[in-house]
Amino acid sequence: MTDILLPMLLGFAVFMTGMQLMELALHRLGGGRIAAVLEKATATPLHGLLSGAAVTAALQSSTAVTVMTIGLVNAGLITFPRTLGIVLGTNIGTCLTTELIGLNLNRSAVPLMAASVLGWLASVLLREAHPRYDPASPEPAWLKPLRFGSLAIFGFGLLLLGMTVMQSIAPEVEQTRMFALFLERANDSVLWGIAAGAALTAAVHSSAAVIGMMMGLAAFGALPVEIGVAGVLGANVGTCFTAVLAAIGGTPGGRFVAWSHLALNLGGCLLFAPLVNVLAWLAGLISASPAAQIAHAQTIFNMVCSLLALPLCYLPIWNRPARPPVDDRLAA
Numbered sequence: 001m002t003d004i005l006l007p008m009l010l011g012f013a014v015f016m017t018g019m020q021l022m023e024l025a026l027h028r029l030g031g032g033r034i035a036a037v038l039e040k041a042t043a044t045p046l047h048g049l050l051s052g053a054a055v056t057a058a059l060q061s062s063t064a065v066t067v068m069t070i071g072l073v074n075a076g077l078i079t080f081p082r083t084l085g086i087v088l089g090t091n092i093g094t095c096l097t098t099e100l101i102g103l104n105l106n107r108s109a110v111p112l113m114a115a116s117v118l119g120w121l122a123s124v125l126l127r128e129a130h131p132r133y134d135p136a137s138p139e140p141a142w143l144k145p146l147r148f149g150s151l152a153i154f155g156f157g158l159l160l161l162g163m164t165v166m167q168s169i170a171p172e173v174e175q176t177r178m179f180a181l182f183l184e185r186a187n188d189s190v191l192w193g194i195a196a197g198a199a200l201t202a203a204v205h206s207s208a209a210v211i212g213m214m215m216g217l218a219a220f221g222a223l224p225v226e227i228g229v230a231g232v233l234g235a236n237v238g239t240c241f242t243a244v245l246a247a248i249g250g251t252p253g254g255r256f257v258a259w260s261h262l263a264l265n266l267g268g269c270l271l272f273a274p275l276v277n278v279l280a281w282l283a284g285l286i287s288a289s290p291a292a293q294i295a296h297a298q299t300i301f302n303m304v305c306s307l308l309a310l311p312l313c314y315l316p317i318w319n320r321p322a323r324p325p326v327d328d329r330l331a332a
């Protein structure tokens with residue numbers, strides 16, 4: 001068991017470090033403009049969907065964008081109806097990470113990390129070589145894309161390296177009795193795969209990490225694609241856990257954002273649960289790679305769910321003004 005747990009924990013730690021580094025670097029690169037984009041580009045649900053997808057793809061974290069949106073609503077910068085499109089867009093934008101993993105770029109991990117280190121060193125040397133260099137002055141704006149872009153690439157390299165480590169233990173995992181029991185149960189009922197994806201994602205706060213692990217197992221034939229697709233449905237439900245926690249104690253609008261995110265993903269999960277085999281078949285038409293099929297299944301699932309829910313965002317009910325609070329003394 002130690003031969004499995006240690007490499008798995010190591011690979012997962014490297015993977016999550018890469019994810020966090022990418023998110024931090026891209027967030028620093030975007031600066032305060034991300035909140036401004038979400039605030040201004042939400043005139044209609046369709047605009048919100050496109051903006052949410054673009055910002056999530058840039059930050060590589062649907063949870064970060066959802067929590068940021070809850071903060072904007074709590075601060076009164078945008079109203080709840082204008083967040084509906086953003087919520088739909090985050091699910092589409094989050095597919096970029098798994099699609100990149102599905103390209104099987106593991107061999108590029110070390111070259112990408114080496115290139116990013118050179119880029120970061122170049123940003124340091126260029127700043128110090130500037131005629132008006134002052135260590136106490138803020139960094140020139142023209143160096144930010146090179147520096148933080150290099151950090152983001154380094155994070156992606158770490159992500160791929162962590163995937164490689166986790167994939168290396170797939171044969172050992174396949175031989176364990178617990179994994180065989182899980183496969184047996186999951187073959188009997190798709191709910192086992194959904195529950196596993198939801199629980200793991202809620203625990204680690206990253207659907208990309210959980211889906212990445214399933215893709216690694218599928219790449220070595222240890223996990224059937226259909227069970228991996230069921231895990232994708234569950235991961236999309238589990239990723240709402242962080243947003244729900246972030247909304248506790250906030251304004252009613254902020255709580256509505258979190259609950260609408262949960263309703264979208266849970267509704268999509270219930271809709272596609274009987275269609276897991278169909279979803280896997282559609283993904284198989286796009287790629288022959290089991291890992292890529294799971295990534296494509298997530299993309300198809302999220303895009304279809306968001307597009308189906310988009311017309312609901314235009315219902316007049318969302319624009320009804322809230323009822324003013326009733327004074328108990330007047331009521332008496």
